Amino acid sequence: MSLFFLSILLLLLPSAFSFLNDTSYFIDCGGSTNSTDPFNTTWLSDRFFTGGLTSVVSEPLHFHFPQEKTLRFFPLSSGKKNCYILPLPNGRYYIRTFTVYDNYDGKSHSPSFDVSVEGTLVFSWRSPWPESLARDGAYSDLFAFVKDREADICFYSIATDPPAIGTLEIRQVDPLSYESSKIGDNFILVNYGRLSCGSDQWGPGFSNDTDKFGRSWQSDSEFRSPTASSKFNSFSTLEKITGTDQAPNYFPMKLYQTAVTGNGILEYELAVDAKLDYLLWFHFAEIDSTINKKGKRVFDVLVNDENVSRVDIYAQVGSFAAYSLQYTVHNLSNTPLTVKLVPLVGAPLISGIENYALVPNDISTAPEQVVAMRALKESLLVPDRMGWNGDPCAPTNWDAWEGVTCHSSKDGTALVISQIDLGSQGLKGYISDQISLLSNLVSLNLSSNSLVGTLPSGLGHKSLVSLDLSNNQFSGPIPESLASSSLQLVNGRKEKQIPEAEVLDAS
Ligand SMILES: *[C@@H]1O[C@H](CO)[C@@H](O)[C@H](O)[C@H]1NC(C)=O
Numbered sequence: 001m002s003l004f005f006l007s008i009l010l011l012l013l014p015s016a017f018s019f020l021n022d023t024s025y026f027i028d029c030g031g032s033t034n035s036t037d038p039f040n041t042t043w044l045s046d047r048f049f050t051g052g053l054t055s056v057v058s059e060p061l062h063f064h065f066p067q068e069k070t071l072r073f074f075p076l077s078s079g080k081k082n083c084y085i086l087p088l089p090n091g092r093y094y095i096r097t098f099t100v101y102d103n104y105d106g107k108s109h110s111p112s113f114d115v116s117v118e119g120t121l122v123f124s125w126r127s128p129w130p131e132s133l134a135r136d137g138a139y140s141d142l143f144a145f146v147k148d149r150e151a152d153i154c155f156y157s158i159a160t161d162p163p164a165i166g167t168l169e170i171r172q173v174d175p176l177s178y179e180s181s182k183i184g185d186n187f188i189l190v191n192y193g194r195l196s197c198g199s200d201q202w203g204p205g206f207s208n209d210t211d212k213f214g215r216s217w218q219s220d221s222e223f224r225s226p227t228a229s230s231k232f233n234s235f236s237t238l239e240k241i242t243g244t245d246q247a248p249n250y251f252p253m254k255l256y257q258t259a260v261t262g263n264g265i266l267e268y269e270l271a272v273d274a275k276l277d278y279l280l281w282f283h284f285a286e287i288d289s290t291i292n293k294k295g296k297r298v299f300d301v302l303v304n305d306e307n308v309s310r311v312d313i314y315a316q317v318g319s320f321a322a323y324s325l326q327y328t329v330h331n332l333s334n335t336p337l338t339v340k341l342v343p344l345v346g347a348p349l350i351s352g353i354e355n356y357a358l359v360p361n362d363i364s365t366a367p368e369q370v371v372a373m374r375a376l377k378e379s380l381l382v383p384d385r386m387g388w389n390g391d392p393c394a395p396t397n398w399d400a401w402e403g404v405t406c407h408s409s410k411d412g413t414a415l416v417i418s419q420i421d422l423g424s425q426g427l428k429g430y431i432s433d434q435i436s437l438l439s440n441l442v443s444l445n446l447s448s449n450s451l452v453g454t455l456p457s458g459l460g461h462k463s464l465v466s467l468d469l470s471n472n473q474f475s476g477p478i479p480e481s482l483a484s485s486s487l488q489l490v491n492g493r494k495e496k497q498i499p500e501a502e503v504l505d506a507s
Pocket residue numbers: 016017018019020021089090091
């Protein structure tokens with residue numbers, strides 16, 4: 001009986017999880033019109049941003065596409081943290097950015113800034129950028145899950161530098177792609193190299209070749225180990241390769257139609273950083289028709305000199321068929337990652353290598369506290385310069401929203417707001433009653449603003465030990481919660497008007 005159910009489940013699972021939806025956005029950051037590029041991608045005029053200004057690169061003729069020539073940047077007047085927030089169905093997404101400077105501001109200072117996706121730090125740009133990056137810009141990409149119906153891509157200024165972005169692409173991909181059922185949905189896969197061996201760069205933004213996920217593929221040539229680079233021979237075929245463009249990864253046929261071989265050991269060096277785990281994918285197809293039985297081409301794959309697998313492509317899948325292997329490297333330090341193909345019989349052959357850092361999702365702010373903080377942002381009319389965008393507390397290695405202090409919750413699973421200091425910020429709004437959701441708030445200081453309205457009844461959780469609302473224009477009674485709490489009114493009267501309510505630590 002249970003076996004019967006199991007087989008039904010196995011039959012149903014693939015279709016239940018199949019890649020049905022195809023939500024995508026291609027945003028021309030800084031662009032004012034919709035446009036279609038030579039590869040037939042339609043770019044939307046800039047939208048979904050929280051702030052910032054637009055500009056144009058200094059040498060527009062140096063760039064191929066209109067969407068690469070315009071950019072959005074976030075000066076400090078827009079706040080230290082700004083985001084693109086895109087409404088989307090929950091699912092797995094491929095996210096790609098084009099980062100460009102090209103001296104757009106005439107200051108000859110490429111900026112330092114960080115980028116997060118869904119509250120997790122993914123890219124760090126540090127001044128001065130390498131010359132080619134500063135001038136040509138660069139594409140960066142990753143795979144991430146969206147679980148809250150919006151993709152948050154946020155930018156954080158380092159040392160007052162304005163973050164900048166040229167384009168933003170986001171495409172829904174198969175939720176089961178890249179081993180997510182094994183790895184789980186709590187990791188972001190950040191691209192540290194996606195190589196197509198024996199070919200030029202291709203894919204969206206580089207050629208008309210398509211890739212269902214929008215992945216672009218780099219030439220492997222600059223990753224060949226200098227000591228071994230003379231040994232590489234490229235070759236290609238126009239024959240059809242079977243087993244390509246299939247769920248869940250939809251690896252394109254073109255990837256397997258080119259390859260490199262060499263007499264002797266083939267070696268690659270991939271740049272890595274941070275102490276992370278890396279997910280490697282190796283792609284093979286036997287495209288030499290003279291290799292027509294097993295045992296004619298056999299080689300070992302070594303990662304950092306550790307033997308990972310013995311490969312006989314023909315024995316696995318025959319010829320003109322795609323064969324992929326994956327391998328996870330644990331706790332890699334910032335030495336280059338080496339991949340060696342060591343021949344046993346014949347010459348080694350490889351079509352592609354992908355290398356992804358497995359970046360664990362950072363903890364984020366408890367969802368109800370995010371709701372409260374967004375409501376407060378609206379009701380208090382918090383000015384743009386304070387950068388109240390994206391997650392109030394995450395990523396943990398950035399400062400929280402200006403004037404906000406966070407802590408991790410008791411069970412360590414979320415971040416919570418413990419302190420809000422917005423004294424003398426020229427605030428003109430009122431206090432949203434959603435503030436009652438901030439159940440870990442220890443201290444609130446809204447003194448010396450022009451806030452109006454009544455004090456919400458939810459103000460004054462047990463956690464609150466310091467409250468300063470002096471020098472505002474509040475009206476109405478003091479809520480029961482406050483009056484009965486351990487807090488003590490210092491300058492206020494427990495009556496209708498509380499022109500100078502100043503409640504200080506009483507415990
Ligand atoms: C596709 O979208 C529909 C409606 O938005 C949703 O109900 C369904 O769960 C989605 N499927 C996948 C695989 O994301």
